[in-house]
Amino acid sequence: MNSRTVIRTKNLTKRFGSFVAVNHISFEVSAGEIFGFLGANGAGKTTAMRMLCGLSRPTEGEAEIAGFDVYRQQEKIKKNIGYMSQKFSLYEDLTVYENIRFFGGIYGLRPRALKEKSKALISRLGLENESNKLVRSLPLGWKQKLAFSVAVIHDPGIVFLDEPTGGVDPITRRQFWDLIYEAAGRGITVFVSTHYMDEAEYFNRLSIMVDGEIAALDSPSALKQKYHAASMDEVFFELARRAVRQSDEP
Amino acid sequence: MSEVVFDRIVKTYQRNSIRALDDVSFSADRGSLFGLIGPDGAGKTSIFRILATLTLPDRGQARVSGWDVVKDYSKIRQVVGYMPGRFSLYPDLSVGENLSFFAALFNTTVQANYDLIKDIYRQIEPFKKRRAGALSGGMKQKLALCCALIHRPSILFLDEPTTGVDAVSRKEFWQTLGNLRKQGITILVSTPYMDEAARCENIALIQNGKILSINTPQKIAGEFPETLFAVRSNNMSGLLRDLRGMSGIGSCYTFGEFHHITFRQGIENPQKWLVGELESKHHHEIEFMQVQPTIEDCFIRLMKKDE
Amino acid sequence: MKQVFVFVRKEFYHVFRDRKTLLLLFGLPVMQIVLFGFALSNEIKKADIAICDYAHDATSQKIVQALNAGTVFQTREVLFSHREIESTLRRSDEKLVIVIPAGFSDDLYHQHKAQIGIIADAEDPNLANALIAYAARIIADVQSRVIPPSSLPMQIIPEIRMIYNPELKGATNFVPGVMALVLLLVCVLMTSVSIVREKETGTMEVLLVSPLHPVLFIVAKAIPYFLLSLLNLTVILVLSVFLLDMPVNGSILLLYAESALLIITALALGLVFSNITSSQQTAMLISLLGMLLPTVIFSGFMFPVENMPVPLQVLSNIFPSKWYYIIVKGIMIKGLGFAELWKETMILTGMAMLFLIISFKSFNIRMA
Numbered sequence: 001m002n003s004r005t006v007i008r009t010k011n012l013t014k015r016f017g018s019f020v021a022v023n024h025i026s027f028e029v030s031a032g033e034i035f036g037f038l039g040a041n042g043a044g045k046t047t048a049m050r051m052l053c054g055l056s057r058p059t060e061g062e063a064e065i066a067g068f069d070v071y072r073q074q075e076k077i078k079k080n081i082g083y084m085s086q087k088f089s090l091y092e093d094l095t096v097y098e099n100i101r102f103f104g105g106i107y108g109l110r111p112r113a114l115k116e117k118s119k120a121l122i123s124r125l126g127l128e129n130e131s132n133k134l135v136r137s138l139p140l141g142w143k144q145k146l147a148f149s150v151a152v153i154h155d156p157g158i159v160f161l162d163e164p165t166g167g168v169d170p171i172t173r174r175q176f177w178d179l180i181y182e183a184a185g186r187g188i189t190v191f192v193s194t195h196y197m198d199e200a201e202y203f204n205r206l207s208i209m210v211d212g213e214i215a216a217l218d219s220p221s222a223l224k225q226k227y228h229a230a231s232m233d234e235v236f237f238e239l240a241r242r243a244v245r246q247s248d249e250p
Numbered sequence: 251m252s253e254v255v256f257d258r259i260v261k262t263y264q265r266n267s268i269r270a271l272d273d274v275s276f277s278a279d280r281g282s283l284f285g286l287i288g289p290d291g292a293g294k295t296s297i298f299r300i301l302a303t304l305t306l307p308d309r310g311q312a313r314v315s316g317w318d319v320v321k322d323y324s325k326i327r328q329v330v331g332y333m334p335g336r337f338s339l340y341p342d343l344s345v346g347e348n349l350s351f352f353a354a355l356f357n358t359t360v361q362a363n364y365d366l367i368k369d370i371y372r373q374i375e376p377f378k379k380r381r382a383g384a385l386s387g388g389m390k391q392k393l394a395l396c397c398a399l400i401h402r403p404s405i406l407f408l409d410e411p412t413t414g415v416d417a418v419s420r421k422e423f424w425q426t427l428g429n430l431r432k433q434g435i436t437i438l439v440s441t442p443y444m445d446e447a448a449r450c451e452n453i454a455l456i457q458n459g460k461i462l463s464i465n466t467p468q469k470i471a472g473e474f475p476e477t478l479f480a481v482r483s484n485n486m487s488g489l490l491r492d493l494r495g496m497s498g499i500g501s502c503y504t505f506g507e508f509h510h511i512t513f514r515q516g517i518e519n520p521q522k523w524l525v526g527e528l529e530s531k532h533h534h535e536i537e538f539m540q541v542q543p544t545i546e547d548c549f550i551r552l553m554k555k556d557e
Numbered sequence: 558m559k560q561v562f563v564f565v566r567k568e569f570y571h572v573f574r575d576r577k578t579l580l581l582l583f584g585l586p587v588m589q590i591v592l593f594g595f596a597l598s599n600e601i602k603k604a605d606i607a608i609c610d611y612a613h614d615a616t617s618q619k620i621v622q623a624l625n626a627g628t629v630f631q632t633r634e635v636l637f638s639h640r641e642i643e644s645t646l647r648r649s650d651e652k653l654v655i656v657i658p659a660g661f662s663d664d665l666y667h668q669h670k671a672q673i674g675i676i677a678d679a680e681d682p683n684l685a686n687a688l689i690a691y692a693a694r695i696i697a698d699v700q701s702r703v704i705p706p707s708s709l710p711m712q713i714i715p716e717i718r719m720i721y722n723p724e725l726k727g728a729t730n731f732v733p734g735v736m737a738l739v740l741l742l743v744c745v746l747m748t749s750v751s752i753v754r755e756k757e758t759g760t761m762e763v764l765l766v767s768p769l770h771p772v773l774f775i776v777a778k779a780i781p782y783f784l785l786s787l788l789n790l791t792v793i794l795v796l797s798v799f800l801l802d803m804p805v806n807g808s809i810l811l812l813y814a815e816s817a818l819l820i821i822t823a824l825a826l827g828l829v830f831s832n833i834t835s836s837q838q839t840a841m842l843i844s845l846l847g848m849l850l851p852t853v854i855f856s857g858f859m860f861p862v863e864n865m866p867v868p869l870q871v872l873s874n875i876f877p878s879k880w881y882y883i884i885v886k887g888i889m890i891k892g893l894g895f896a897e898l899w900k901e902t903m904i905l906t907g908m909a910m911l912f913l914i915i916s917f918k919s920f921n922i923r924m925a
Contacts (some may be wrong), residue, residue: 039416040386040388040416040417040418040419041386041387041388041414041415041416041419042386042387042388043416139291140289140290140291141289163414166290166413166414166442167289167290167413167442168289168290168442169288169289169292169457169549169553170289170444170503170546170549170550170553171503171550171553171554172289174503174504177504181487195414195415195416195417195420195443196443197417197445197506198445198505198506199506200506201506201507202486202504202506220507221507231506231507232506233417236417236418237417237418237421240416240417240418241418243418299762299924302762302766303765303766303923304762304765304766304923304924305923305924306923323922323923324768327765327766327767327768328768330766332762332763332766333763334759334762334763335759336758336759337758337759338758338759338760338762338763339758339760340567340570340571340758340760341758342570342571342574342575343567343570343571347567347570350563351563351564351567352763352767354559354560354562354563354564355560355563355564355764355767355768355769356767356768357559357560357768397763398763
């Protein structure tokens with residue numbers, strides 16, 4: 001893992017009126033790192049992630065994603081990141097192949113490169129027989145794996161995953177993590193939020209947000225040592241129960 | 251006595267092309283906490299909709315409180331509390347307005363049953379005037395539970411109440427369910443989080459419309475046929491690759507900070523063999539121990555067997 | 558009963574907390590009235606005419622004065638030779654040229670027969686017809702003032718519509734049409750969308766798994782939109798009477814009763830639509846296509862049904878808006894009462910009953 005910084009924030013803040021959803025958060029993530037972004041509902045995770053993806057303008061503070069500024073270069077950021085969430089990822093009424101072609105097309109892949117990539121992607125996921133089937137007909141686990149592969153089809157520097165494994169069966173969930181490791185091995189920085197506490201152990205480093213602030217940020221083993229906890233579950237519980245506020249929506 | 255009976259139910263959708271439930275049977279005792287454990291798409295919601303009299307089974311029989319879900323649907327609707335999987339409150343109504351609306355719907359008042367919801371409602375009462383749509387995930391679930399309880403049902407159907415809810419709120423929610431059970435309410439709850447299974451008295455593991463196993467969580471874990479070990483080293487992803495490449499390893503899955511493995515038959519002193527193998531592959535700080543199987547271990551094994 | 562009361566109150570919360578719904582509910586009628594009443598009105602105002610008066614006598618002067626007296630015509634040009642007529646019309650500035658021959662008064666008083674030429678630009682035949690009819694009427698008026706009635710040759714006013722609409726005002730045609738349109742659209746749209754929204758948010762599941770009887774559900778859903786529609790009707794009536802000078806010649810009570818009948822029909826239709834759809838967009842699309850188009854086309858307020866091919870004329874009978882349109886025109890303009898309108902009322906009642914039965918029958922006590 002090299003130490004080139006790909007995400008850098010300094011005092012990044014978002015206010016909705018008098019409500020401070022994200023309160024002066026500062027952190028750095030290196031290339032190829034698998035970085036966990038944890039927090040209770042309402043801690044400000046979603047708002048922070050939106051700012052990092054260039055979807056929401058910060059109220060104050062600095063942030064640089066893949067070397068681009070979140071205030072002035074949102075379009076460049078969007079070209080250099082991948083994004084996948086549990087809620088929206090693929091078009092259910094398009095086939096596997098059509099989805100790949102569509103998303104590859106949006107990210108400006110040339111037809112020849114796109115053709116090769118889709119072929120490689122389909123065979124890596126073992127979807128040869130399903131490539132002309134509607135995404136709707138696939139089991140959830142396959143959809144999520146496909147969605148992830150599509151999110152990194154343009155070899156972005158960073159991929160943001162918002163609860164990618166919610167509701168997925170235990171075997172597929174593990175296969176999904178294989179994909180994450182593989183992407184990280186190719187140098188892609190993976191930024192993940194999850195509610196599964198066992199997955200918190202898989203991160204290189206993770207941050208835990210409480211009430212709009214980063215309450216802890218370190219490797220899982222360092223955090224467990226610091227909070228004298230046997231598992232990340234205990235660390236999370238210890239930190240998150242200190243929360244006092246109830247919502248991150250304005 | 252069985253309060254909920256599900257007998258050989260088959261349910262298909264889209265002109266039989268999707269088999270949501272394939273010959274599913276189980277029963278839950280009066281006053282028990284019964285968990286349906288499985289991923290999305292396993293068929294959990296179909297089970298709840300049939301029990302809540304919202305859809306008809308293609309085949310088989312289901313009874314709630316002794317009443318048939320098809321013929322006696324109106325009787326069942328008087329006694330059950332139902333919380334569907336998705337957020338099912340009015341987002342533009344305040345917390346208080348939602349609650350009193352659902353109370354009136356069941357011909358009762360908030361005051362009359364306040365004692366039942368008191369412990370839960372106290373946590374959201376400070377936000378009584380806030381619109382339900384502006385609540386955080388954990389708060390929404392608490393309000394939805396209050397609304398499902400407000401008519402003092404004898405049976406509670408909760409479809410994935412903890413999905414998308416953070417770990418802290420989930421813990422609190424399960425404590426609440428434990429308290430409700432003590433008041434004699436039969437609770438049927440579904441969840442995709444395997445670690446929550448241990449909170450139930452009885453569980454059914456479900457996958458692809460079929461029941462993989464039904465029993466108490468302890469007995470299901472006890473039925474795991476092999477000895478399970480946990481192993482870790484300084485290089486976890488390398489370890490996973492190496493373990494999968496070894497012919498002596500039966501199964502290997504990541505489990506938090508460890509990998510859980512089983513050995514194939516016929517390996518004597520597996521610990522010595524494995525540590526030797528791993529050291530030769532340049533793994534350091536190797537830790538190895540026998541562990542009790544979790545529900546998730548059992549689920550993975552049953553899924554593999556089912557395939 | 559408390560269930561229904563609480564339910565109705567909840568519906569009002571929904572309506573008053575959603576700006577889009579409010580805008581639809583009260584913005585739509587105001588916009589329609591203004592749009593149809595003013596902008597799209599076929600009322601003729603200040604049409605330019607040219608006068609070619611060879612006579613220059615007392616009677617011809619009176620005719621020219623009378624033509625200019627109203628709001629319909631204004632003389633733009635005075636021609637001195639009929640050779641100029643064609644070029645004038647071709648320039649399209651004037652729609653009508655009135656030619657009064659020399660010796661007009663003499664002919665009228667002595668031969669009891671005088672000719673007057675009205676030459677119209679028939680590019681827009683409807684407009685030309687209307688202008689000719691109007692001019693002929695003004696001329697007849699003048700004639701009746703200058704000559705004793707006994708010696709009058711028979712005069713025929715060709716436009717039947719002018720009996721009820723002597724000033725050729727468009728509002729009288731449009732307002733009843735807009736009433737039908739707005740009431741149908743708003744009722745069908747609001748009920749179907751409000752029910753389908755419950756399906757989308759998942760609250761419908763909870764409502765079904767409750768002891769609330771389906772009939773009470775339907776009644777509770779219908780009451781708020783029934784009341785809001787009556788309020789809406791009042792807004793439309795006030796606007797049309799004070800803004801568009803619309804008459805209400807018949808009983809206002811009867812008007813409200815007949816409107817209530819249409820509202821019930823519309824509510825029942827909305828229920829039927831909501832039972833067969835599961836997304837708000839679909840419900841909205843069906844309501845718009847199913848209500849807006851037939852009302853505009855077949856009720857007769859935009860296009861005369863009598864001029865349509867026979868199959869379409871027959872088809873027009875199945876749309877409630879057609880009957881309501883006839884009833885409203887009858888009450889407001891002709892001042893008719895129930896005795897004259899009972900047939901249309903019965904048809905509308907029949908439709909309301911039919912749709913109500915269908916809506917109750919198609920109501921699903923389970924999820925589709």
